[in-house]
Amino acid sequence: xxxxxxxxRQLRYxxxxxxxxxxTAAARVLHVAQPALSRQIAQLEDDLGERLLLxxxxxxxxxxxxxxxxxxxxxVLERVNGAREDVRGQPSxxxxxxxxALPTTxxxxxxxxxxxxxxxxxxxxxxxxxxxxxxxTGHVLESGMVDxxxxxxxxxxxxxxxxxxxxEHLFLVRRAAGSGVQPVDIAFADAVALPLVLGPRSMHLxxxxxxxxxxxxxxxxxxxEQRSANTIAGFVRAGLGATVTNWPSMREFFPExxxxxxxxxxxxxxRTIAIGHAAARxxxxxxxxxxxxxxxxxxxxxxDGRWRGEAIDPAR
Numbered sequence: 306x307x308x309x310x311x312x313x314r315q316l317r318y319x320x321x322x323x324x325x326x327x328x329t330a331a332a333r334v335l336h337v338a339q340p341a342l343s344r345q346i347a348q349l350e351d352d353l354g355e356r357l358l359l360x361x362x363x364x365x366x367x368x369x370x371x372x373x374x375x376x377x378x379x380x381v382l383e384r385v386n387g388a389r390e391d392v393r394g395q396p397s398x399x400x401x402x403x404x405x406a407l408p409t410t411x412x413x414x415x416x417x418x419x420x421x422x423x424x425x426x427x428x429x430x431x432x433x434x435x436x437x438x439x440x441x442t443g444h445v446l447e448s449g450m451v452d453x454x455x456x457x458x459x460x461x462x463x464x465x466x467x468x469x470x471x472x473e474h475l476f477l478v479r480r481a482a483g484s485g486v487q488p489v490d491i492a493f494a495d496a497v498a499l500p501l502v503l504g505p506r507s508m509h510l511x512x513x514x515x516x517x518x519x520x521x522x523x524x525x526x527x528x529x530e531q532r533s534a535n536t537i538a539g540f541v542r543a544g545l546g547a548t549v550t551n552w553p554s555m556r557e558f559f560p561e562x563x564x565x566x567x568x569x570x571x572x573x574x575x576r577t578i579a580i581g582h583a584a585a586r587x588x589x590x591x592x593x594x595x596x597x598x599x600x601x602x603x604x605x606x607x608x609d610g611r612w613r614g615e616a617i618d619p620a621r
Contacts, residue, residue, distance in 0.1 A: 310352045313385065316378040318345050319357065323375050323450060324404050324433055327364040367450070375450070376586070383589065399594040400429030406446065406454025407436050409534050410510075411612075412553035415602065422598055430591050446581055452592040453582035455603070457509050460577075467581030470600060471607045473614040475510075475574040476555055476566045479547035491567040493521065493574060500528035502537050502546040513576060514549060521572070534558055549574075552613040553606075568613075575614065578603070 318335065322342070325331040332339040350357050357371035367375055383401040407416055416434050423432050435451055446454050446465045459467035477496040497518055503525070504511050518525050528546040531537045538558035541548050550558075555566050580600060582588055588596055606612035 311349065313382065315345050315349045316381060318342055319349060319371075320375060320378050320382065320402070322346060322358065322365060323367050323371065324402075324435075326366075326435075372450075383591070398429050399427055399591040401589065401591040402431045402433065403592050403595045404433040404435060404451040405595065405599065406451045406456075407434055408455055408457075409436060410551055410554045411455060412557045414557075414611075415553070415606070418602055419599055422602065423595060426598060427591070427594055430595060432595065446583055452586075452588060453580055453596055453599075455578060455599070456581045457576040457578055458513065459579040459581045462581065464584055465581040466584040467579040468600070469577050469579040469617050470603055471578055471612075471614045471616045472575045473551050473578050473612060475549055475551055475569050475576065477547055477569055478541055478550055478555060478559060478564050478566045480542060480544045481563060481565050482544075487565045487567065489567060490570045492571040493517065493569050494523055494571070496547070496549070496567075496569050497523050497525050500526055500546040502529045502531060502540040502548045503527055504532055504537065505530055508532075510549065510576075517572070517574065551576075553611065556611070577617075578614070 318331070318337075321331040321335055322328060325334060328339050328343055328346075332342045335342065346358065353370075353374070355370040355374075356368055357374060358365045358367055379402065386401060405419070407419070413436075416436055420432060420434065423430055435454075446456065446462065456462060456465070456467065457473075459465060459469065477491050477499070479499070497514070503514070506512055506515070514525060529540055531540060534554060535558065537548050540546055541559070542563055549569065559566075580596060580603075582592075582596075603612070604616055607614050607616050
């Protein structure tokens with residue numbers, strides 16, 4: 306009988322391997338030896354008669370069967386963790402494991418503040434933040450590998466339910482040269498005519514820029530294609546080209562006084578930022594409470610200028 310062979314420990318191990326996207330990171334979080342962790346997952350696959358994980362050079366991904374087990378395992382673990390309050394008939398605080406996907410373009414201070422605020426306001430929530438996955442956000446949301454995440458232009462991502470929060474402005478950033486005063490805005494046609502340093506087409510911002518250029522009958526002048534935000538910033542600081550970014554990335558990667566940032570207009574270049582989750586997987590109580598904290602932190606940034614844009618009126 307499976308009930309005599311599958312343990313809660315195995316389910317917890319499996320959930321961590323999926324969420325950490327690898328055995329090494331999961332073993333570090335769980336404080337167990339990696340060979341022991343691998344043996345437990347192999348035993349789980351053998352007992353279920355299903356391949357649960359695809360081993361790749363850059364980590365692991367769950368198979369379809371693995372995704373189904375992941376959802377089931379998380380539900381079981383959350384139910385077990387809340388058993389004490391259920392038995393006593395007491396209202397419980399939000400508790401359980403919550404995983405959130407945040408793009409690098411939101412800034413590391415958003416990640417650290419979310420962790421700090423949740424630790425204070427939701428002490429029984431075990432929060433995991435997966436950062437730097439802007440190229441995969443739609444996939445991890447739709448698959449349910451995270452509870453929810455920040456996603457630009459969520460209406461383009463199938464299978465997710467999203468709450469739009471604000472429209473972010475986009476800026477052209479280039480190395481400062483000379484002492485002349487630069488205008489605060491730049492026309493889109495003038496921006497794309499400059500040699501640009503951009504990410505690959507797998508990144509949403511690159512695809513968005515190409516879409517806007519095509520609509521306007523223009524073409525991007527891509528001088529260098531780089532994946533890392535740090536590398537792109539280094540190219541710009543060296544004068545190898547300009548780039549297009551949002552305000553949190555501007556603050557994060559470009560020292561004041563070394564570059565100029567101009568808001569792109571004509572047309573007004575902006576993206577809609579939302580928090581989304583898999584439509585087929587409604588948020589549980591812990592995830593909803595964390596979702597509300599993240600919404601508040603994001604809107605605070607828009608209101609005080611740390612993330613430049615305009616908040617969306619929910620009444621409209």
